[in-house]
Structure formats: structure tokens, C-alpha cells
Amino acid sequence: MAEQLVIFDFDNTLIDGNTDALILDMLPMLRNMSMNYDKEGRGWGEVMNSALEIIAQNGLGKADVDECILALRISEPVKYMLSMLMADERTDLIILSHSNEYFIDLLLLEFGIDKSKFNGIFTYPAEWNDEEQLRVRRFYEQKLECTYCPNDFCKGYFLKNFIASVEDEKRKQYSRRIYVGDGRADYCAALSLGKSDTVLYRYGFALHRLISLNCENNGTCKDNGDSPKYVCWKDFEEMKEKLISIINSSLVFAAY
Numbered sequence: 001m002a003e004q005l006v007i008f009d010f011d012n013t014l015i016d017g018n019t020d021a022l023i024l025d026m027l028p029m030l031r032n033m034s035m036n037y038d039k040e041g042r043g044w045g046e047v048m049n050s051a052l053e054i055i056a057q058n059g060l061g062k063a064d065v066d067e068c069i070l071a072l073r074i075s076e077p078v079k080y081m082l083s084m085l086m087a088d089e090r091t092d093l094i095i096l097s098h099s100n101e102y103f104i105d106l107l108l109l110e111f112g113i114d115k116s117k118f119n120g121i122f123t124y125p126a127e128w129n130d131e132e133q134l135r136v137r138r139f140y141e142q143k144l145e146c147t148y149c150p151n152d153f154c155k156g157y158f159l160k161n162f163i164a165s166v167e168d169e170k171r172k173q174y175s176r177r178i179y180v181g182d183g184r185a186d187y188c189a190a191l192s193l194g195k196s197d198t199v200l201y202r203y204g205f206a207l208h209r210l211i212s213l214n215c216e217n218n219g220t221c222k223d224n225g226d227s228p229k230y231v232c233w234k235d236f237e238e239m240k241e242k243l244i245s246i247i248n249s250s251l252v253f254a255a256y
């Protein structure tokens with residue numbers, strides 16, 4: 001087991017843009033689907049599945065969906081940073097995302113990133129059916145109550161359980177966890193981290209607003225002094241620089 005764990009969000013973090021937002025832009029009738037879905041008790045997987053069903057019914061097939069998603073880019077600094085992390089034996093690497101398996105695989109493949117080098121990619125299951133519809137399923141079958149996440153995929157709940165099960169199995173704790181993200185659900189994940197951990201948040205996005213609202217001096221988001229350290233990034237070059245410098249800083253000190 002590696003000594004440190006890096007967790008990446010995908011949309012607006014590893015890529016510049018949002019896969020699901022592009023899909024909901026494919027047809028005018030889809031644009032309001034993301035509103036109030038949770039009040040109706042639906043999960044995000046169900047919302048995207050319905051959207052993709054309508055897309056298929058309107059005669060748009062796999063080639064159209066691929067073209068839409070492949071408008072997104074994984075930047076050079078992100079590619080470089082991932083290759084560094086993948087080669088670093090002290091570091092475990094996962095993606096935790098509300099996109100889906102198919103979109104993430106498609107973009108990683110397009111930009112030459114070997115997905116087998118991740119220790120896990122946790123996102124909505126998705127596969128094409130015979131009618132050229134991408135079927136997206138819930139991540140969790142049970143409904144989870146969370147202020148920040150869809151009811152079918154709470155990032156904080158997942159991360160807490162994931163880390164506990166890895167540490168349990170290896171009978172060893174990560175010295176530190178580093179979380180990179182931009183959105184509301186990433187705030188939920190950040191709340192599950194502790195004082196030896198770091199959250200790298202994207203400037204001007206929802207996670208930044210939640211940190212500004214709930215944290216004093218960019219530091220203490222929890223009352224018990226167990227808050228992770230919050231570090232801002234504005235562009236992919238800065239994310240890469242800051243992440244690599246954290247990864248290479250002394251683990252003994254961070255663990256203490």
C-alpha cells in the first residue's frame with residue numbers, strides 16, 4: 001500500500017468542462033432536467049439515464065454522444081501530473097466522479113491516459129444497449145440523505161468507507177490524503193478528511209464558495225480542529241505545481 005492517497009474529481013477538475021452539462025445541452029428539452037430532481041426523490045444516475053433515453057429517441061446515436069463528449073480536453077499539465085503520480089510508488093490514485101464510466105473511459109483513452117494505472121475509478125456504471133442508448137445506473141441502490149450530493153452517490157460517504165476498507169485490509173493508514181475538486185459534492189468529501197490531509201479547490205467554483213462560506217481563514221471547517229488544509233488553484237498549471245509539491249513534501253511531517 002502506498003503512503004498517500006490522491007483523490008480526483010473529474011468534471012471541471014481533470015477536464016475543463018462538464019460531461020453531463022454538455023449532454024443536457026444536446027437538446028433544448030433536456031435543459032431543465034437537472035432542476036429539482038432531488039426533490040422528486042430521483043438520483044443523478046436516473047436523471048442522466050432519462051436524458052440519454054430522450055437523446056436516443058430523437059435519433060442521436062453513439063457517434064453523436066461521442067462527438068459531444070470529445071469536445072472536452074485533458075490539458076497538458078494534467079497529463080503530465082497524472083503520469084508523475086502513476087509512476088510514484090508512494091502514491092495511490094483514484095477518481096471519484098458524478099460523470100459515468102463511459103464518458104471517463106472515452107476521454108482517458110482519447111488523451112492516452114492508461115486507466116489501469118488508477119487504483120480505482122468510482123463513478124456511475126454505464127453501458128450501451130442495442131438501441132444505441134447509453135444506460136446509466138445509480139451508484140448506490142439505497143437512498144442517502146446528503147445536503148451536498150445526489151441521493152444515489154454521496155462522495156463523503158463513499159470516501160470514508162473506501163479509505164476505511166483499504167486501511168483495514170492493509171492494516172496500515174495513509175499518512176495523508178489529497179483531494180482535488182471543484183463542486184458541491186467535493187465539499188462533502190472534504191468534510192470526511194482530517195488535519196493531515198489537503199483539499200485543492202478550484203478558484204471561483206462551488207467548492208470554493210462553500211469553503212469561503214463555512215470556513216474561517218481558509219482553514220478550519222470543523223469545530224474539533226481536525227480540518228484538512230485548503231489550497232486554491234486557478235488553472236491546470238497551478239493545480240499541477242501545487243499537487244506535485246505537496247506529494248513531494250515530507251510524509252513524516254505530514255503524518256505527524
Ligand SMILES: [Mg+2]
Pocket residue numbers: 009010011012013181182183
Ligand atoms: Mg467537478
Ligand SMILES: [Zn+2]
Pocket residue numbers: 146147148149153154155156157185188189
Ligand atoms: Zn455527500
